[in-house]
Amino acid sequence: MDIIKSEFTITEKRCPLCRNLKNIEEFDKYFSKKRQKYRPQSYCKLCSKEEKARRSKEYYQTHKKERIKYAKEYALRPENIEKNHQQRIESKRRRRENLSSSYVRDLMVQKFKFKNSDLLENPDLVLIYANKIKLKRTIKKIKYGKK
Ligand SMILES: [Zn+2]
Secondary structure (H helix, E strand, C coil): CCHHHHHCCCCEEECCCCCCEEEHHHCCEEEECCCCEEEECCCCHHHHHHHHHHHHHHHHHHHHHHHHHHHHHHHHCHHHHHHHHHHHHHHHHHHHHCCCHHHHHHHHHHHHCCCHHHHHHCHHHHHHHHHHHHHHHHHHHHHHCCC
């Protein structure tokens, strides 16, 4: 006789989710420490799989909402408003200093009415303009001895 089959006294079980009466082999088993024997899971294999996916999705959604809520509340705290403001200034300063491509693209959009999407497709143009700025900055530095 099959060992697994012999572990259970029942041969059929009704799944509480799909309400189908199914063969016990259609249920996963787990080892019950309390009873010191294998027991069939409450949901059938099919429902278990669906239930697991649903719960994991739900967990993700709930925690995503919590995280967004927390981030919003965090940003609105008075001590963080000033900190954020400083961070934005510092980030802009760094982007300007390093001539980050997003900074250069922003300038080109403002100055020449380029579309950001066009610039993303033509990184050469962004590089040329970045080099032009670099050159201007270098000339200025030589002329006035400062950035
Ligand atoms: Zn089921």
